[in-house]
Amino acid sequence: MVCWILLLISLTPFTWGTFVVNVTQSSYQAEENHDITLDWTFTTTAHMSLSAVYIFCQLLTEDKDPVLFHLHEGVEVPESQDKQFSGRVQFDKDVLREGRLRLHVSRLRTEDSGLYRCEVKTDDDAGSDKCRLKVTAAADEPEPLRLTESPEPEIWGLHIGQGLRAAAGFLPPCFILCFAYLFFKNM
Incomplete structure (x- = not known):
């Protein structure tokens, strides 16, 4: 104390x-x-x-x-x-x-x-x-982001997305046919 x-x-x-x-x-x-x-x-x-x-x-x-x-x-x-x-x-x-x-x-x-x-x-x-x-310094007001779909680039007149979808639908039957051809050819 x-x-x-x-x-x-x-x-x-x-x-x-x-x-x-x-x-x-x-x-x-x-x-x-x-x-x-x-x-x-x-x-x-x-x-x-x-x-x-x-x-x-x-x-x-x-x-x-x-x-x-x-x-x-x-x-x-x-x-x-x-x-x-x-x-x-x-x-x-x-x-x-x-x-x-x-x-x-x-x-x-x-x-x-x-x-x-x-x-x-x-x-x-x-x-x-x-x-x-x-x-x-005052920050410039950023422009609001706008969500827009950008067009896909074209290849041979088709959009890439369309081409991929078409190929995806075409390739499996092609593989099956090729596999069948090779299988039966070797028999």
């Missing part, structure tokens, strides 16, 4: 007062023109005010880091959003108080693929986490 109490006491400083931001899923995969929801969680406190929350989410690329979403003092800042994402990102404000950042991205494009980082700041602390999104 004493060991459990000492273990609890030794872990307590690491859990109290620590601000943590986590993605709920480290990688996502979707097809272009579909929608997806990217989800992060962060530590909340009883005294945390939504007007003191600052969120900045970007797609990290080699050339530039386009802004996916920006929230300043609890207010969305759409003018800082990159035109790549303009009109395609919806923020779920209802779950923010619970410590959740939920972004719905619609009409995905292949260029939306990459590493996304969201940074969350409050009056108390800040943190960030990353997730990867892979958007694959």
Whole structure:
């Protein structure tokens, strides 16, 4: 029992007062023109005010880091959003108080693929986490298979099937006649 109490006491400083931001899923995969929801969680406190929350989410690329979403003092800042994402990102404000950042991205494009980082700041602390999104090209809709009978190739004016049926009917009597001829000839 004493060991459990000492273990609890030794872990307590690491859990109290620590601000943590986590993605709920480290990688996502979707097809272009579909929608997806990217989800992060962060530590909340009883005294945390939504007007003191600052969120900045970007797609990290080699050339530039386009802004996916920006929230300043609890207010969305759409003018800082990159035109790549303009009109395609919806923020779920209802779950923010619970410590959740939920972004719905619609009409995905292949260029939306990459590493996304969201940074969350409050009056108390800040943190960030990353997730990867892979958007694959939309698969062409395959044409439905139609079962059709293909015509059999013709040989000497007859279809192969007709020729085989005719041969099957003709060959047994032929064999019988040949066998009878050979049998009676040797007698």
